Amino acid sequence: xHKHLRLxxxxxxxELASHTxxxxxxxxxxxxxxxxxxxxxxxxLVVSGNAALTLSQSQIISxxxxxLLIARITQCWSIEDVGKExxxxxxxxxxxxxxxxxxxxxxxxxxxxxVRLIPLIPLLSVLALIFNRSLSYRTDSESILLFLxxxxxxxxxxxxxxxxxxxxxxxxxxxxxxxxxxxxxxxIFSGHLLxxxxxxxxxxxxxxxxxxxxxxxxxxxxxxxxASPEAIVSGFGVGIIYILGFRILYNYLLTAALxxxxxxxx
Amino acid sequence: MANNLRKYLxxxxxxxxxxxxTSLEYRFQTIVRLFRMTFDTLVIFVxxxxxxxxAPVISGWTTxxxxxxxGVFTALYSGLYVFLGNSFYxxxxxxxxxxxxxxxxxxxxxxxxxxxxLMHPQNTIRTVIGFIIFLYALNRLPIYLDFLTWxxxxxxxxSSFAICYxxxxxxxxxxxxxxxxDLYALSDTTMFIAxxxxxxxxxxxxxxxxxxxxxxVATIITRTLLGERDMLSFISPFLAVVFxxxxxxxxxxxxxxxxxxxx
Numbered sequence: 169x170h171k172h173l174r175l176x177x178x179x180x181x182x183e184l185a186s187h188t189x190x191x192x193x194x195x196x197x198x199x200x201x202x203x204x205x206x207x208x209x210x211x212x213l214v215v216s217g218n219a220a221l222t223l224s225q226s227q228i229i230s231x232x233x234x235x236l237l238i239a240r241i242t243q244c245w246s247i248e249d250v251g252k253e254x255x256x257x258x259x260x261x262x263x264x265x266x267x268x269x270x271x272x273x274x275x276x277x278x279x280x281x282x283v284r285l286i287p288l289i290p291l292l293s294v295l296a297l298i299f300n301r302s303l304s305y306r307t308d309s310e311s312i313l314l315f316l317x318x319x320x321x322x323x324x325x326x327x328x329x330x331x332x333x334x335x336x337x338x339x340x341x342x343x344x345x346x347x348x349x350x351x352x353x354x355x356i357f358s359g360h361l362l363x364x365x366x367x368x369x370x371x372x373x374x375x376x377x378x379x380x381x382x383x384x385x386x387x388x389x390x391x392x393x394x395a396s397p398e399a400i401v402s403g404f405g406v407g408i409i410y411i412l413g414f415r416i417l418y419n420y421l422l423t424a425a426l427x428x429x430x431x432x433x434x
Numbered sequence: 435m436a437n438n439l440r441k442y443l444x445x446x447x448x449x450x451x452x453x454x455x456t457s458l459e460y461r462f463q464t465i466v467r468l469f470r471m472t473f474d475t476l477v478i479f480v481x482x483x484x485x486x487x488x489a490p491v492i493s494g495w496t497t498x499x500x501x502x503x504x505g506v507f508t509a510l511y512s513g514l515y516v517f518l519g520n521s522f523y524x525x526x527x528x529x530x531x532x533x534x535x536x537x538x539x540x541x542x543x544x545x546x547x548x549x550x551x552l553m554h555p556q557n558t559i560r561t562v563i564g565f566i567i568f569l570y571a572l573n574r575l576p577i578y579l580d581f582l583t584w585x586x587x588x589x590x591x592x593s594s595f596a597i598c599y600x601x602x603x604x605x606x607x608x609x610x611x612x613x614x615x616d617l618y619a620l621s622d623t624t625m626f627i628a629x630x631x632x633x634x635x636x637x638x639x640x641x642x643x644x645x646x647x648x649x650x651v652a653t654i655i656t657r658t659l660l661g662e663r664d665m666l667s668f669i670s671p672f673l674a675v676v677f678x679x680x681x682x683x684x685x686x687x688x689x690x691x692x693x694x695x696x697x
Binding site: 190192193196197199200203204207210211212214215218219221340341342344345346348349351352355356361362366367368371 | 460462463465466467469470473474477480481484485486488489491492493612614616617619620623624626627630634635639
């Protein structure tokens with residue numbers, strides 16, 4: 169365990185060093201990622217000024233601002249990173265190293281999250297100042313603990329799903345299609361653009377059983393007090409099942425893939 | 435001039451065939467991409483319906499007129515991306531890797547080649563969906579028709595095409611200094627704001643979206659069809675010319691400062 173943590177820490181530092189050379193990119197990534205949710209927030213505020221919605225204006229603002237933070241914390245790049253390595257024939261160099269490549273992925277993912285959180289803090293501070301009268305989050309210790317646990321759950325669900333999808337590159341010889349599918353479903357069912365409470369019934373039903381809701385919606389609902397105690401308990405249960413299921417499937421498929429893997433490329 | 439036009443149309447055709455063959459190399463990826471485009475567009479259609487059906491009128495815009503705006507934007511922007519594809523996204527990696535030189539040395543205009551070397555023929559499906567939504571909404575709305583409506587609509591549509599291209603080209607050109615496509619990605623994301631009629635936003639945003647010319651992308655065009663004309667309705671062709679000239683000058687300026695990584 170100690171060895172794994174040391175490895176992860178090493179790759180976090182490497183990733184930080186690698187990404188801080190593109191400082192403009194650090195800022196534009198955050199602005200880029202904030203445009204769509206903030207646009208949705210403004211549209212819902214406009215609509216709520218003309219019609220009664222199931223969420224109040226305060227809940228809408230609180231939801232979209234917290235999703236900016238949650239989206240960055242749970243984000244994962246493994247489909248592209250691992251898929252690219254397999255596609256280019258560089259993956260074999262990962263296999264001969266004296267550790268499982270997943271430790272490197274953990275370190276790389278955590279490092280990238282930290283890089284993106286640094287410029288996000290000023291943006292969130294500005295938004296908190298502008299909207300401070302409208303923000304309403306659950307600040308009791310129990311809710312904060314549940315929120316942090318739901319974030320950890322979201323990180324693990326997304327990480328194992330991304331790495332599971334990346335493994336399919338061994339058979340498909342490309343990863344873009346998997347990334348497209350993952351991102352398409354994630355945009356809709358994670359609650360990133362549309363809170364589940366405001367979705368049409370059919371979409372909401374699908375979103376509630378999908379793993380994507382743990383990426384953003386589940387932690388956000390806990391933070392603003394939308395989730396009932398029963399929903400929180402069942403949510404954690406389903407999330408843990410997803411983590412175990414993805415991990416088992418990932419181990420099985422990776423073993424099968426490595427049996428037939430032949431490196432090619434430069 | 436006619437010879438030049440024929441030459442560039444021929445090159446465009448060749449680049450189109452090349453892009454089509456490249457995309458068909460990975461058929462599964464192409465099928466998934468087509469699925470994604472259709473799925474994404476239809477879901478946004480459902481979202482818009484979900485948003486705006488809760489209130490019959492927002493700042494003078496009904497659900498059907500908002501859908502008309504969305505149809506105009508989707509047809510226009512997707513149509514542009516049929517030709518632009520990944521060309522601008524690929525500019526920064528080409529600059530970093532020294533691969534841009536191969537395109538600059540060819541006997542054709544550099545900005546033309548940089549803009550259209552990696553087309554996305556698959557975006558045609560999104561363009562078609564955009565037109566279908568446009569026709570669906572048009573059918574449900576009382577469209578204002580006089581002798582000026584359709585000529586003005588066509589002029590504005592073409593101008594909007596030129597404005598969008600120039601806006602994206604300007605931000606892509608920053609790659610010569612930044613070596614990344616982050617600013618271009620930001621400009622691309624910003625354009626999606628024009629999916630919604632910009633009049634529904636607060637006045638400050640409307641002024642901002644007139645300076646960043648988002649209001650000319652789809653909102654003004656939709657207003658023309660709905661019979662709402664003002665000074666802005668007649669500005670877009672002039673704005674298009676200004677933007678084209680500026681993007682051209684800026685690209686030429688960037689090329690003069692460019693020193694190849696490979697030589």
